Amino acid sequence: MLEKMTTIEKIFKKFPFEKIIGQTIMGYVKNANTLEDFKNAALDNALGGLIISMDVISSTRNIGRELKELADLYKKKYGFSIILATEREGGRREKLPQPFTELPSPMGIGATGDTKSAYVAGYITALELRTLNINVNLAPVANLYPYETTRGFKENSFGDEPEDVSEYVANYVRGLRNGGVFSFVKYFPRRFFDQHDKSLESMSELYKRDFKPFQTAFKIGVEGVVMGNTPIPAVDNADTPSFLSHKVVEKVVKRGLGFKNMIITDCMDDGDSEINIEPEKAAVTALKAGNHIVVPSVKEGEVRKVLERIIKEAEKDKEFYEKVKNSLFEILSFKLTKLEKFKKTPEKTRGSLINKTKAWKIFLKSxxxxxxxxxxxxxxxxxxxxxxxxxxxxxxxxxxxxxxxxxxxxxxxxxxxxxxxxxxxxxxxxxxxxxxxxxxxxxxxxxxxxxxxxxxxxxxxxxxxxxxxxxxxxxxxxxxxxxxxxxxxxxxxxxxxxxxxxxxxxxxxxxxxxxxxxxxx
CATH class of the missing domain: 3.40.50.1700 (Glycoside hydrolase family 3 C-terminal domain)
Structure with missing residues (x-):
């Protein structure tokens, strides 16, 4: 612990605050034509990392080589690792470069009645993501069914029983971890702003049902959680998205559920038109609320604007400066203790016969x-x-x-x-x-x-x-x-x-x- 503290102190001394503050931001590479710009932004501004969409991963030639080059350049320049994340939940349209192993959806895994299936799916996912130099998977979905019912992703939930879903989530997280990739569960408490129902008005109901899979993941030390937009009227204003709520992040996630690891927002301009708040303002508010990392945009130019806004806010607001500094400490601690152990796996691991055989057995069982x-x-x-x-x-x-x-x-x-x-x-x-x-x-x-x-x-x-x-x-x-x-x-x-x-x-x-x-x- 002392060695880690010393290393972080050296990093703070080596880089000016306005440079290292980029660690609190991750860009979302949604389209292949923005990849190069985001890579440059990450290297120029010490961004905490990039989230690479599955579409970009499947459509970009030599994506593994590109990400490896980025990781090496970043490490050489800053002395610590970059977070390279994706969202491989299982099932729908989640292709990797050929060959790759097709896996059942979370609901398919839940249908097996065997929580070991979740472990195997997580383990295979990790092995194959590592061939591409991905070190974090924003998965699994820890939400109970119905999940995203109006948007067509219903099968991304393991099921509707809190106890069962908790076990599947825990085993998937362990599978990812033992396969060498870190898990950020999502979305707390749910994803979209319009997912209202009476249960969100009762904390006792939330702890019994919605929070239970997250609590289980937190207890086994899951490395991160993705905050959703759904408000919790039992805690804060019904018009305040959870990722912007200090009460939800600090009082519920950190204190109530005892979560001590990375907290990251969902992408702020990708998928929820119900929220009308400019990314710069939202990013500052989210960091003040207690999130460690914000994902402001799928546009590289917007990400740079957000960084400028955060720097200006930190210069004039001492309390915000200290909040960001604490987040930087948590981010760098995560990188130095977790990401330094990451190792890329050989290309032949992806889509191997043994992986496909294991996946086929899960499909049959589902x-x-x-x-x-x-x-x-x-x-x-x-x-x-x-x-x-x-x-x-x-x-x-x-x-x-x-x-x-x-x-x-x-x-x-x-x-x-x-x-x-x-x-x-x-x-x-x-x-x-x-x-x-x-x-x-x-x-x-x-x-x-x-x-x-x-x-x-x-x-x-x-x-x-x-x-x-x-x-x-x-x-x-x-x-x-x-x-x-x-x-x-x-x-x-x-x-x-x-x-x-x-x-x-x-x-x-x-x-x-x-x-x-x-x-x-």
Whole structure:
């Protein structure tokens, strides 16, 4: 401890305060065309680190080499490490450079009923992120279901029971840590400003439910927490986002829950239009509230403006200066005690056979039969009719769509693909009914269908007509409530090709799959 103190004191003496204050800021690299600018900003201004979006990681050639070069230059210039973070939660669209291992969503992991699955997923994630020089993963999501219900990320929660979710979160954190990557759980208390309900007005309810997974993660020493925007009316004004609330950060997170490690904001200008506050003002307010690091923008120029504002505020406000200085001490302590141990893994680790085999076992274990257990195994005698719902179609890239069609051909031999069902007129539906036998197998691959949509209405009519219908849900299984007339309903929880293959593997088995629903529907 004394050695660490001495090292930090040397850093404070070596660099002027206005230089080292950049440690309290991280930039969010959302688009590949901003990567170079953010790298320069980090090196020029001693930014605490960068968050690299999964889209940038998957689309940037030699991203691992670029991040390694950045890390080496940063270490050489400042004498300590840069935080290089991403958000790999599992499941949806989270591609790494090929080859990589596809993993189930958190809800898919929760469906296994085995918390060791969370450990394995975290461990594989860490090993593969390390090949790219990523040292922090902003994961797992510690929020209870329903999570981001209006924004289509329903499967990113492990489940709806506090005790179960707590165990999965803890095991995922341990898996990441033992794999060599540090975890920042999220989002405390929830992510978006508009996620209001009565439970946020009762501290006793919050401690029993929403806070429990976070508290468990804090007890096992998770390295960081991402503050969300959702206000807590039981603690502060209902119009004050939690990341801007001194009462939430200091009184609840630090004192009430005893958290002693890194506290970071969510990106302030990416995804929540409900909050109207300029990034410069928000960043200063967030640091005053007790956050150690702010993530002000996906725009490099805005990040530089925020830095200037923080420096000016520290020059004129002695209390703020001391607050920032304490944050700097915590950030540098984290870097010197944790990040110095980080080691990059060889490229061959990513997408290795052993990783893919372990992941495949979790996928198989997650498949859950919601309806039609007595109908096993899958049988059909004519050319199936297949529907891929609109949201699933939207999130798949062209290469994924081709692979999905190839997978369906392998499983079904031949089939007819019915597209854009939400646009089908009554006349087109009647023609389909006349020209297709009612005993034709109807297979629907669904993903978080909007129950009020025209598409949902058409799908329900089709399921009523075709007696042999199977729904494979690749998101939250809550959508299966729409299809009470379906012969078989399968929950696969993850919008991926691997989940589809696992669902077919389960359907062809003589015995029902092992999974169980991690949420009430």
């Amino acid at each position: 498949i859950t039969m919601v309806k039609g257990v007595d109908e096993f195994p899958l049988r059909f005698f004519s050319k199936p009719l297949v529907i891929i719902t609109s949201k699933l179609n939207d999130i798949f890239e062209e290469a994924d769509k081709k692979t999905l069609v190839e997978t369906l051909k392998e499983e079904l031999n031949d089939f007819e693909l019915l597209e854009n069902v939400g646009d089908l007129s009554s006349r087109s539906l009647n023609e389909l009914y006349r020209n297709t036998p009612s005993n034709t197998l109807l297979l629907i691959l669904s993903y978080n269908i909007d129950e009020e949509s025209r598409e949902a209405s058409v799908l329900k009519k089709l399921v009523e007509f075709f007696r042999e219908s199977i729904i494979i849900s690749l998101g939250s299984p809550e959508e299966l409530k729409l299809f009470t007339n379906a012969k078989m309903c399968v929950a696969a929880f993850t919008p991926s090709i691997t989940a589809v293959k696992a669902a077919f593997k389960a359907l062809r088995s003589k015995t029902p799959p092992e999974g169980s629903l991690p949420i009430k529907i």
